[in-house]
Amino acid sequence: MKQFTAYSLVSLLISSPILAENESLNHSQVTQLFAQNNRQQEQSLQPYTARDFSYLLGMPGFTDDALDLHFKLYQGYVKNTNLLLSILQQYAKEGKERTPQFAEIKRRVGWEFDGMRLHEYYFSNLGGKGSKLNPKGSLYSRIVQDFGSYDAWKKDYMSTGVMRGIGWVVLYFDPIHGRLINTWVGEHNVGNLAGATPILIMDVWEHAYILDYGLDRMDYIRSFFDNIDWGVVEKRYPDGN
Numbered sequence: 001m002k003q004f005t006a007y008s009l010v011s012l013l014i015s016s017p018i019l020a021e022n023e024s025l026n027h028s029q030v031t032q033l034f035a036q037n038n039r040q041q042e043q044s045l046q047p048y049t050a051r052d053f054s055y056l057l058g059m060p061g062f063t064d065d066a067l068d069l070h071f072k073l074y075q076g077y078v079k080n081t082n083l084l085l086s087i088l089q090q091y092a093k094e095g096k097e098r099t100p101q102f103a104e105i106k107r108r109v110g111w112e113f114d115g116m117r118l119h120e121y122y123f124s125n126l127g128g129k130g131s132k133l134n135p136k137g138s139l140y141s142r143i144v145q146d147f148g149s150y151d152a153w154k155k156d157y158m159s160t161g162v163m164r165g166i167g168w169v170v171l172y173f174d175p176i177h178g179r180l181i182n183t184w185v186g187e188h189n190v191g192n193l194a195g196a197t198p199i200l201i202m203d204v205w206e207h208a209y210i211l212d213y214g215l216d217r218m219d220y221i222r223s224f225f226d227n228i229d230w231g232v233v234e235k236r237y238p239d240g241n
């Protein structure tokens with residue numbers, strides 16, 4: 001059974017509907033509460049599972065070898081996210097929160113998690129088979145409003161993509177201010193915009209294109225645009241249909 005601290009036990013009891021109805025608890029009711037809490041925690045701590053993007057194989061402009069390599073890299077981020085989170089849980093159980101090891105692994109989680117999640121966004125917004133952004137849709141209108149034209153937005157997005165360095169290009173929508181921003185995300189976890197919604201994600205790490213395009217990143221970016229699934233992208237926009 002999970003070890004409860006005095007604080008968590010008090011919190012559990014205070015929030016309990018059983019306690020609300022009965023001011024005192026007998027032994028079996030406490031046992032029942034522990035079991036219920038453990039079940040909920042076990043459910044929420046299920047490990048992340050790698051998604052299957054093999055349906056993208058055969059996509060024009062992307063060889064199967066390059067995609068297979070990319071899927072394996074993605075699966076590594078899922079595995080390491082689970083591993084780091086489980087190590088941190090173990091450290092907490094052992095009371096090692098104030099150690100350098102805890103701090104270093106804690107810092108690493110964002111890198112592995114964002115590496116996992118950004119790949120999921122990226123693969124999900126591919127496979128569009130020549131789809132186009134609907135010029136009458138709300139995302140298109142917002143792009144024109146914020147960038148002047150679709151072509152101006154696309155030029156800015158592609159120019160961001162050929163910046164030197166490894167990372168990602170993310171079209172973010174900031175729902176608080178109501179604005180689209182083409183963003184450079186270095187590695188995986190530096191430059192993400194807090195609270196903003198990722199709309200279109202492009203991987204520009206070298207592994208994403210070097211097998212198929214060598215150093216010609218712009219050719220890869222053109223192929224990326226040819227394969228965007230705009231239906232998926234439009235649904236990510238909060239005002240999308």
Ligand SMILES: [Fe+2]
Nearest residue numbers: 203205207208
């Ligand atoms: Fe990647």
